[in-house]
Amino acid sequence: MENTLPSIEQEYLQQKIALFEQALSLMILLNEEDRFLSAVMTLCNEIATRLQASRVSLGWLTGKYVKIQGMSHIEHFEPKMGAVQELETAMEEALDQNEEILFPSEQEQWSAVVRSHASYVRKFGSEKIVSIPLRVNETPVAILTCERAASFTIDDVRGLRMICDQVSRRLFDLKQSDRWFGARFTGWIRKKLSKIFGFEHTFARLVSIICAALFLYVLFGHKVYFIKAPCMLKTDNLAYIQAPFNGFISSVNVQMGDITNKGDLLLELDTRDLRLKEAEIVADIHQFSRAEEKARSQDYLADMRIAQARLKKSQLELQRILYLLDQAKVKAPFSGIVVQGERQKLLGAPVREGDVMYKIAEMRDYYVQLDVDEQDIHEIKTGHSGNMAFISRPEIKFPIKISQISYTAQVKDKKNIFELRATFEGEPQQWWRAGMSGIVHIDVGQRRLIWIFTHRTIDFIRLYLFI
DSSP states (O other): OOOOOOHHHHHHHHHHHHHHHHHHHHHHHHHTOOSHHHHHHHHHHHHHHHHTOSEEEEEEEETTEEEEEEETTBSOOOTTSHHHHHHHHHHHHHHHHTSOEEESOOOTTOOSOOHHHHHHHHHHOOSEEEEEEEEETTEEEEEEEEEESSOOOHHHHHHHHHHHHHHHHHHHHHHHHTSOHHHHHHHHHHHHHHHHHOSSSHHHHHHHHHHHHHHHHHHHOEEEEEEEEEEEEEESOEEEEEOSSSEEEEEEOOOTTOEEOTTOEEEEEOOHHHHHHHHHHHHHHHHHHHHHHHHHHTTOHHHHHHHHHHHHHHHHHHHHHHHHHHHTEEEOSSSEEEEEOOHHHHTTOEEOTTOEEEEEEOSSSEEEEEEEETTTGGGOOTTOEEEEEESSOTTOOEEEEEEEEOSSOEEETTEEEEEEEEEESSOOOTTOOTTOEEEEEEEEEEEEHHHHHHHHHHHHHHHHHTO
16 A cells, blocks of 8 residues: 555645645745734735635724724725724624624534624625634733625635734734834833733722732821921011101112122212302311401491301301211111112102112021911921922921911911911021022921821811711
8 A cells, every 4th residue: 555645634734824825825924023013914915815805804802892903905094084084893702702703604613603793784785704712821902803795614614714813923013013102111111010910900909909008008007297387587687778868869879689798889979069068068167267257357246146156057067067977978887688669760769868779688597487277376386397398499498497486367368377486407508598488398307197187177077077
């Protein structure tokens, strides 16, 4: 007996080899693609050409639904089209059953549910349709659907099955690598966590565990409780620069925000009236001096006394005028920063004796004035520490300590406010300016988290229900 295979077995073997060659040649084309969508288009176009199909579509499982990724010979399609949505429903039917669906089929072995496929064929005129699942690790991840006028043979289905088995891993890897960074990172986390929490509902289990841990932490945990309060940088070393006499400001050299040294000229008052009066008084002095000499020479004692008195009065008036002329040049009493006084408002403005023109603060002995709401004042005691951040430099924190608490409330912005005083524990900075504002966080000790989150609500209920 000859050692040869029967002719029917040889034919079957040749068919298997032919199918394998087709799948191998298609894999060679897919391996040349490095993007998921281009690989999908290559797969759909090649299968459509080889099977003479009118349309080949690939749908991918996205979340709980199948979304079409590509169609043969169609680069762009509208996902909301009725035909597309109906085809996705048919693909989901095949994916749910995880088996090939051929419609219409006269073979008894095709016993799958084909309701969605029949609806799609009836509505959109395709004569024959077959759907093949693409599996990765025995789990369906995509569906390949072919449509054409001629019937699909068993060999056609076998060939599609072999092609899908060969390309599924390559398409899956391209799909994973084509996702944006966040999706890839989430997938990596899911894969790692699945080893701990199982393969199903990984994130749901993780979120549940995290929520339970947070609930227990809020219920039993403790943390430092900070009272937040607005504040202002102040100093008691202030000088109020007042007008020495009635007049007009002729020149202004500094304004608010400027740093001055002791003796620097701040502004100058107009002295023309004083100069005229000075000339008049000097003339009167000469006149009274001559009258005194004349009366003395004629031995008129009474006239001499009168002339001497008038001369003395004029001399005193001259001293006053000279003093005012000297005071017309207003100078800084010490080194500091101008915290009040604007050039535009001062230049040429009339002033009366005693009007405040400038306010200058020495850049030392700074302290912080806090405005604490009455609902928090009972938590604060002298000696409590905290940190301050200026609005202009919020990234820098400065340690402070409460040194004084006012026991009388003041009304500010329709609230009862208690003023507190705090001192700095470090050295003052060169850029500090009196009047700068910021926020202070006062450390009042450890509190339970549940109390921190709920105590204001509970106090509100107790107050209005009077419990």
